[in-house]
Amino acid sequence: MNDQPSLDAPDWRDDIFTALKTAGIRQIGYVPDAGHSRLIELCHADPEIRAIVLTSEEEGIGLAAGAWLGGHRAALLMQSSGVGNCINMLSLAKACRFPLVMLVTMRGEWAEFNPWQVAMGTKTQAALELMDVLVYRAEAPEEAGETVAAALDIAFNGGLAAAVLLSQRLIGAKRWVK
């Protein structure tokens, strides 16, 4: 895992941030996560974005709905385990056709050290699809920005819920021994 991108190569996390800015995202709800940490910092540093730390991912579904009611676009950052916390709350997006974008860093699917992450990690996509959330995957760094941009487009153009799963291979497996 390399957390320090080279200076001349655009980093995929920056590409995601660019996609969020291009789509006019004004609120970000997130639960702290190592894979999203750079993106979270970028959002906090942007004066046009309100980055809101959540205690549980399901809070973000309500936050995004409220944002939309008030004319803001929101997106949510979470880990795959957090998708499980959202399931009933996704009924809010579906019943009202609120646009919803969830960017999900994956655990439990690639070189996972912690078996407790595997149960939810291997069922994340199926769980989202059961709730009629459109699911896109980004496996390689060059796919991340355009995949997020595509999810933002379809969600806000169609009043749909969409998730981008950022693969564990892309993020890098968590290091347990420093």
Next chain:
Amino acid sequence: MSGTGANDPRLDRRAAMRTLLETRGDLLLVTGLGSTTYDAAAAADDDRNFYLWGAMGAAAMIGLGLAVAQPERQVLVVTGDGEVLMGLGALATIGVQRPPNLAIAVFDNGRYAETGMQPSHTDGGVSLCGVARACGIEAVFDISDMAGLKGFAGRLHGGEATSFARVAIRAEEPPRVLPSRDGVYLKNRFRRALGIDDD
């Protein structure tokens, strides 16, 4: 069920909702799943009411997203004790953000009225005001009479600080007044009332 009837000092929920909305001005209202949605519809249906018919525990968070998006307008969330208990973490999240234009009123009867008046955690001693204060919300009010409620209603238009009120109401079920259950309609009319173009 204890403490109901003419000698019960707690407020009538319909009168409480009417009092909060009496001088609503351009107040934006979010109500929680269950009785507070019926109370708001009974007071007066309005395009600027967003009623929840599900998503239990989401009312306060919808209020937060709305208050951040509309900083020039006052946002009032009215929900029940059971509804706020299901999403208690939202009070911690709101306590960190503290948008000054957000007010949350919890109609607390200590019961899950929707499912047969089973006692809630507030009946078992949990203090919602204590939780709100501990989460960093500074303007917290424990209201058990009409004078207190009128005072809180007057504050709603000040927009000085995030406020939280626990409103003690009687455990009664007045006849249901049901607003639209069409979420898309409720969403679109709310946005139109705020002059937001569909994009």
